[in-house]
Amino acid sequence: MARAKKAADGPTALRVVGKALRKVDATAKVLGVTKFADDLSLPRMLYCKLLRSPHPHARIVRIDATRALALPGVKAVLTGKDLPIPFGILPVSQDEHALALDKARFVGDPVAGVAAVSEEVATAALDLIAVEYEPLRPIKDHLDAVEHPEPRIHDYGDHGNLHKLINLEFGDVEAGFAAADVVREDLLFFEGNTHLPMEQHAALADWSPDGKLTLWSSTQTPHYVHRALAKVLELAPARVRVIATTNGGAFGGKSDPFSHEIVVAKLAMLTGRPVKITLTREEVFYCHRGRHPTLMWVKTGVKQDGAITAMHFKSLLDGGGYGSYGVASTYYTGALQTVTHHVPRYKFQGARAFTNKPPCGPKRGHGTPQPRFALEVHFDKIAEQLGIDPADFRLKHLVPPHSLTANWLRVGSMGLAECIRKVVAGSGWNEKYRKLPYGRGVGLACSSYITGAGLPIYWNAMPHSGVQLKCDRGGGVTVFCGSTEIGQGSDSVLAIIVAEVLGLDPFDIAVVSADTDLTPVDLGSYSSRVTLMTGNAAIQAAERARDLIARHAAPKLEAPVERITFAGRRVFDAASPERGISFAEAVQLAEAAAGTVGTVGSYTPAAGAGKYRGAGVGPSPAYSYSACVALVDVDPATGIVQVPKIWIAHDVGRSINAAAVMGQIEGSIYMGLGEALMEEMAYRGNRNVVHKIPSLLEYKSPTTLEMCDVVTYVVEDPDPNGPFGAKECGQGPLLPVPPAVANAVYDAVGVRIDEVPITPEKVFKALRRKEKGEEPRFGPLGFPDLPWPEPIRVAPPWEGGDGRAVEGGKGREKAVEVTAGRRR
Amino acid sequence: MLRLPSFKYLQPRTLKEAVAMKADAGPEGMYVAGGTDLYPNMKRRHQEPRTVISLMGLKELRKLDGWTVGTCLTLSELSDVPTFRQSHRAVAHAAELVSTPLLRNMGTLGGNLCLDTRCNYYDQTYEWRKAIDFCMKKDGHICWVAPSSPRCWAVSSSDVAPVAVAIGAEFRLVGPQGERVVPAGRFYHNDGINYLTKQPDEILVEVRLPAPDGWDAVYHKLRRRGSFDFPVLGVAAWVKWEPGNGNRETGRVAEARIVLGGVASWPQEIPEAAAALRGCELGDDAIARAAAAAYRPAKPLDNTDFDLSWRKQMTRVHVTRALEELRGRR
Amino acid sequence: MPDPKAKIAFELNGEPVEVAFAPHKTLLEVLREDLALTGTKHGCELGECGTCTVLLDGAPVLSCLVLGLACEGRRVKTVEGLAQGSRLHPLQEAFAALGAAQCGYCTPAFLLTADALLTDNPSPGRDEIKQALSGNLCRCTGYIKIYEAVELAAARLRGERAEPTRESLYGSR
Incomplete structure (x- = not known):
């Protein structure tokens, strides 16, 4: 056997992995030659535009497209009845139609689709489609949804306009609070915001008369789009090919199957011509699927030394008009509270409301930045109350590595202590905290994120990621994988890992990805899963190829197979490295002896430890950790907050490509900063619930002039489950930024902004309140009473539990596939 | 992709030719300079001229002669004029605070002075506006910002206009009836729709800046980001110092003008604030009185970025800071 | 119904071209649709993001707001005109080496804006770079690798032997 280079080996054993490599x-x-979806063009191509609802909530009485069809250049018009089969990313919420069937649920909900010879003609045709609506009372936000169970936006869901209600209890929290020295409650709110990829979504469909559909789309999840197309269009999956074009930014916003993808496919089938759609920026806001606005209440009991005795967390999410990933998002607002600091008893109640706005879903950090904001601000207040430095508070009572949490998450490597030490030392925390002049302050926060979800989105026992490898007699290697390049560098991860194992240069490797005809399934570029899952699959495929080649090279090299080594494009005897042949010659030997050289690899995460309903969200093969210090300047006269600098330390397990890790961390800080200070999805609840600012001008994305300096520390605490020990880095570093900024504002001017984004108006109001001797705070004032179901009670591991529910959770909806997963 | 509606594009070489083309085109013709205001509006179907007449080929409009500035100088060119960086810093500064470096390479002085008033019920696509049944500025009947109001409350969002009004610039206009010169202060109406006194067939040809002569001016801009954003408040402050003996000034303010942008449909002059400064040194008390006077009439409404009450509060802060800067520069 | 096409001649990436297109088309549309140069991207078509930047007579402008007809006789440079033959431009080289292009969608615009900056100012400071790039939005990078790439390219264009720093590629210790 050639030497296996798995996680446990030190960095010296690695030749390619861990270097800063060009992608x-x-x-x-x-x-500028990368082809994005809108860059594609086919002969005879038609252009599609969607007619969207101008009503937030309305029954569709009648649609008449006669006049549109009569417009010269219009080739086809589709309405809801042409695509009656529902779809949705989660099996539990198949609540979308490609075009609204009977009801429109937000301003911007697609109602009709036109294919025409030009975009101009298609646009002109939209105005000629007559739609008669019967307006219904719109539900403008989560609180409105709680107060108004009727009219129901959907005819399913747990209660009125509450889509989902969750109640989980791990141990007796009341007893935990009783044992505490200090019990603190806080209310916080995280406003919704959106991904805002620079590339507007686009898709191109081509239909061949032999019954084969091809769709090119800027999607992060070609596999799920493939499934949705087959379902809605009633085509055999084998006749559908989905190619994910390189995404021009995604951040979670391109991970649902979308109306426009299905509509262009159907239009291509109807017209027999290729059909392309490119959304306008405004339409991208209507696709949304971004951060859920989330109201949160948290209560924690602590001992005088900072040890937590119990925590109770409640969240209420404003979900928008459809399910999307929302059930998972809701569980995520309660899942990861337990993985940074030891929480012996934990209760979580989560609710998601349907509202008449574009649907929310997964944005970078999916469901966890909101509770992390709440928790880290709450911890800052607790530390102050206890008289403990917040950095010291956070260094105490960390979750031990390789342990289980109260809610049965299995933590592997855990580098948070090192992360905290790095940013504390680097930022000069001890010289700054509570010591800077009025108006300047520092704040600290920690976080953790999953490296891929433990369960697939739809129930199945198959791998989450598959890789095929072809070794050519010329020495070329092609790696095939369904993973999708969205700018994060997944194609490079494949090349680097295969190159590492086979002793090649990453640029020797050809990568074919994200094409359902050519590549084995990878579930998609979401939940920070790709490096770990495709990475492990790639290692397996490459090691199989290496072993096969080594077996057939050994006789020629007159060396035992265990000593055959691959490096520098050569295959040689480790004991006498000069005895070797080129990689290509070695492949030829294998091909001559065993036939065409091709291998496969795949990866399936281990089963989670929790066995209760709801245990499906939260388990991950590995958790990344981050710590962050933000330095802020607050202008007390205006409330304007500026962030000159952020120090971030991130435990990535092991870098596969160091330069890409830096880029992911810096990019996460950027997005976190935007969420902390200025980004928000604003609607006019009193004006037909229109999006107030669906433009790149008025939705405020930080420019070069707002972006802070970033000092990055990469902490490498290899995880046994990661490829070469790698964990995620593309989402986790976003999480601590909003709470670090909020805590720094308090350090600077003594006011608590318990709401994101931290805008000048909020700081100004809080400063006014402080001047008047009122509570120096801006934030929510209450959490509504909700019709919670009976809790599912699960004993924590240290109370003798086995991961199963002790009671509760019966007689509700059928096992939630996304959450109960493959243990059914 | 958002696209322009179809139209005829004309590129006259002389002013006379341009005016004649506009006469031929009638009400469906419009002039365009840099296009950074008109073309986005056309893509959103705010304006749908059948004929667009470019002014960028008119040499007369691209001239710079002493303190007389052709209106088709781009904002980048204007902010780079070395003499202006000395003598008309407020003008150069306001120009370089407009939008982005890319847009300033295209947008012109004249375009910024004639900038369409803005409102986040109006600066939306046709489809969006359909969802609120449009507004009175285009295709509808109501002002959503103030539904009982008979007028449109779209906001003057130019950076250069408040400065031009404050320093007492004059504008030369050429139209079919000949030419006229109007003071900047009389170029605007406080009406979101009918916001210019310029007739549609008149061309704003040049801006005559006052010679540097014992006055000073500053411009402060409030916005969310350091780039891209229109002002939610602009403060242009101008003072003429009282002449003393020889080159020395007394340190007292002989005359002053405070003009606010982003708070009304026109650059709003606040005479009460100026009155608070006249005859005074720019001491803290005088500045506070002027700031208080500016705060009262400023009436931001809920149609731009930020909460309106905060924007009103900021008037006081930014007028104070503008005047402190003027004081500091003496 | 479609308007008759208009025709213009201009210099594109150093070569003369003639192209015919519907007269209301923007330079962005003409480049992408009539000249098949899809390297120039778009993010809003309203001048609000900088993604469609090209150089017009050397100055970076928003091609979504430039009328094609206004380009008669002028000089246009797009991302396709940056490389010298098969050699990457130093800015392209630095962007690739540092990971300043993540998704790559805003990259052509940043490259061209930076190219114009370095033509005017061969040794820009960090603040000058931030100012010059303040009209280009990027959602992936947080701009930091972009600044570092512009600085690296500037040094190389000045003839210095510059390499990325360790902090830039691997982080601080």
């Missing part, structure tokens, strides 16, 4: 697609990108 395999970088040259194409700087040349």
